[in-house]
Amino acid sequence: MRLLVILILVFPSFSQAHHSRAEFTNQEISLQGVLTDIVWKNPHVALFLEVQSGSGEIQNWRLEGPTNLMSLQQTGVNAEIFEIGQPMTAVGETSRLRDAIQVTNILLADGTEVLMEPSASPRWNGPRIGGSTGTPEQPKLATENLGFFRAWYPVGNPMMILNRFSYTEAALAARSDWDLVDNPIVRCEQPGMPVPIFHPQPVLFTEVSENTIGLRHGYFDTQRIVHMDEALDVDAQPASHLGISKGRWEDENTLIVETSQINYPYFDFHGTAQSESIRVIERYIMSEDMTRMDFEVLVEDPATLSEPATANWHFQALDKEFTAYECNPF
Numbered sequence: 001m002r003l004l005v006i007l008i009l010v011f012p013s014f015s016q017a018h019h020s021r022a023e024f025t026n027q028e029i030s031l032q033g034v035l036t037d038i039v040w041k042n043p044h045v046a047l048f049l050e051v052q053s054g055s056g057e058i059q060n061w062r063l064e065g066p067t068n069l070m071s072l073q074q075t076g077v078n079a080e081i082f083e084i085g086q087p088m089t090a091v092g093e094t095s096r097l098r099d100a101i102q103v104t105n106i107l108l109a110d111g112t113e114v115l116m117e118p119s120a121s122p123r124w125n126g127p128r129i130g131g132s133t134g135t136p137e138q139p140k141l142a143t144e145n146l147g148f149f150r151a152w153y154p155v156g157n158p159m160m161i162l163n164r165f166s167y168t169e170a171a172l173a174a175r176s177d178w179d180l181v182d183n184p185i186v187r188c189e190q191p192g193m194p195v196p197i198f199h200p201q202p203v204l205f206t207e208v209s210e211n212t213i214g215l216r217h218g219y220f221d222t223q224r225i226v227h228m229d230e231a232l233d234v235d236a237q238p239a240s241h242l243g244i245s246k247g248r249w250e251d252e253n254t255l256i257v258e259t260s261q262i263n264y265p266y267f268d269f270h271g272t273a274q275s276e277s278i279r280v281i282e283r284y285i286m287s288e289d290m291t292r293m294d295f296e297v298l299v300e301d302p303a304t305l306s307e308p309a310t311a312n313w314h315f316q317a318l319d320k321e322f323t324a325y326e327c328n329p330f
Helices: 019-023 069-074 158-164 169-177
Strands: 006-009 024-039 046-052 058-064 087-095 100-108 113-115 128-130 151-154 203-209 212-217 222-227 244-251 254-260 279-286 292-300 309-316
Touching: 024 058, 024 100, 046 087, 058 087, 158 309
Parallel strands: 058 100, 113 128, 222 244
Antiparallel strands: 006 024, 024 046, 024 087, 046 058, 087 100, 100 113, 151 203, 151 309, 203 212, 212 222, 244 254, 254 279, 279 292, 292 309
């Protein structure tokens, strides 16, 4: 006989917001049920749980992972841990819109706890998989000197920086029109600038021609062209979601990229509005030993930002191939 019950819990939220995460409340529930399906894809991992209430009513709940696939797998959590047809207990924050939770903790039938959010605190005593316990393994830096033109992997999560920017009231008001469940990012539509910059995915630089550099962002496999021709009249070029990027070498290790003519309507992952006046200036600085890339960005848009926004983080050269975030709507 299945143990199937829904318990209301009152615990503070510890999860981070991420594009459609605003649909989830701060109220947590515990679900006990049987796993019926697994979707192990970006933009969100999801498990489907068949739950029977005390009155015998069957409900199908969606347990949605609060982080992207790469981040989850880096903590040791993968699809092979779960088995369809097996009972489990799941804890997470409830959705305002549907039978779904943003799951943080799962207890498997054998007593193993799976932390579906790296920063989640354990809830049960027993073996655990996932989480950010202990000291993370240090990445292996690349040994070959490939210079600037290689894949670079970010350190930290640049998405969190967006929360520190100062937005105009009009830009924030536009968030009310952002559909929390059905929006361009959840539909896996490639976002425009500057969204790809702020996602924790690698970047790849390639030499396309004498006057162009390829700048490929792992998020949605976004591929930009940086025009190195000084004579290029950017204002005469047609606007697009990625805009027109014009670059120059400040020195042999420093690339400056200025992007304008952007007509993508959203500044971030929450529907914050931006205008076609937006201008993004990126500065990539490679270290002398070719193992580190420091990054600085300046964003200007009076319609979106009450003051110009600046941010910085760095990338590492790792012994691994470039990988792109593959998004699959479901």
